[in-house]
Amino acid sequence: MTKAYNFPELDFRQYSLTELPVVERGGLIWIHPTPGSTIDLDAYLGPIGDDLDHFGINELxxxxxxxxxxxxxxxxxxxxxxxxxxxxxxxxxxxxxxxxxxxxxxxxxxxxxxxxxxxxxxxxxxxxxxxxxxxxxxxxxxxxxxxxxxxxxxxxxxxxxxxxxxxxxxxxxxxxxxxxxxxxxxxxxxxxxxxxxxxxxxxxxxxxxxxxxxxxxxxxxxxxNDFHTLGLxxxxxxxxxxxxxxxxxxxxx
Ligand SMILES: [Fe+2]
The missing domain is CATH 3.90.380.10 (Naphthalene 1,2-dioxygenase Alpha Subunit; Chain A, domain 1)
Structure with missing residues (x-):
């Protein structure tokens, strides 16, 4: 790997992009915006995750x-x-x-x-x-x-x-x-x-x-208006x- 001419002493490993948790499921990529956190899609989506799988988005x-x-x-x-x-x-x-x-x-x-x-x-x-x-x-x-x-x-x-x-x-x-x-x-x-x-x-x-x-x-x-009225x-x-x-x-x- 060639280092940039203007930064001969720089350790590029110290300047990486911020790593974020990421998983792939059902043809979609899910990213958590907080570094170091974990993604538990089963807990987050529950049965709705099964629905998304069912519709086969990964085939589109x-x-x-x-x-x-x-x-x-x-x-x-x-x-x-x-x-x-x-x-x-x-x-x-x-x-x-x-x-x-x-x-x-x-x-x-x-x-x-x-x-x-x-x-x-x-x-x-x-x-x-x-x-x-x-x-x-x-x-x-x-x-x-x-x-x-x-x-x-x-x-x-x-x-x-x-x-x-x-x-x-x-x-x-x-x-x-x-x-x-x-x-x-x-x-x-x-x-x-x-x-x-x-x-x-x-x-x-x-x-x-x-x-x-x-x-x-x-x-x-x-x-x-101080409030709005919603119907059934x-x-x-x-x-x-x-x-x-x-x-x-x-x-x-
Ligand atoms: Fe509409």
Whole structure:
């Protein structure tokens, strides 16, 4: 190994990058931001880890990853995925065509949340032999991995969104789409994939969900309200907020 000319006496081993704990599971790389700590994914994810394994993310390949700044608090952005109340209204001409209004089941493990939203073809499940049931044929499945990551499972692709707070009203949003290569072959397949990405990323996320989150953020900055009232369809927003408060109080202890 040749040492740099300007630093002839330097022991390069003293200047390594900081080593962080890392593990690979289910096609994903998991990193702990604290040097010297350990990653216990079984304890962290519980049964949700088994779900992620089940969906076979390790069989998918990357299509695109985008990175954009949104002018809203990171919690507002992630909360757009935690209730279906807004879907028939905000997504009137897009997602609402594909889903049955208000038919959503949720499951919690610690601070993580799974949502399954029934698609319009949901009653057809009764015409299908139980051993042939595949949930993604009849529902979209969503995971909020606490604190700042959100997965959307589709039969032939997965969207992974992560939100990194930069300030109280500024967030870096990354969106990575992974897809099943066998389902999008050739020029036509790649065209279909580009359309899918544009629909999900640009139309639904950016122009609908996050545009409203940015409006909400600018409304909040007026500080006109001391509290906000949640309806029965919005309980997971309260749960998410409570999970954040729990962590905050543990950190402050
Ligand atoms: Fe939405």
């Amino acid at each position: 390949v990357r299509y695109r990853k985008t990175k954009v700044v949104k002018h809203a608090n990171w919690k507002l952005l992630i909360m757009t995925y935690l209730e279906g109340y807004h879907v028939p209204y905000l997504h009137r001409n897009t997602l609402s065509q594909s889903f049955r209004k208000g038919v959503i089941a949720h499951y919690e493990y610690g601070p993580h949340i799974r949502l399954a939203a029934a698609r319009t073809n949901f009653p057809d499940v009764l015409k299908t032999a139980i051993h042939n049931w595949s949930i993604l044929a009849f529902a979209s499945v969503y995971y909020t991995l606490f604190p700042n990551t959100f997965f959307i499972m589709h039969p032939d692709y997965v969207s992974i969104n992560t939100f990194y707070p930069e300030d109280t009203d500024r967030t870096i949003w990354t969106h990575e789409m992974l897809y099943r290569a066998s389902e999008f072959q050739g020029e036509k397949g790649q065209e279909a994939l580009a359309n899918r990405f544009s629909y999900t990323n640009d139309t639904v996320f950016d122009q609908e969900d996050f545009a409203v989150a940015e409006h909400v953020q600018s409304g909040l900055s007026c500080r006109a 369809n919005e309980g997971l927003l309260a749960m998410f907020e409570r999970s954040i408060d729990d962590v905050r109080s543990r950190v402050e202890e």
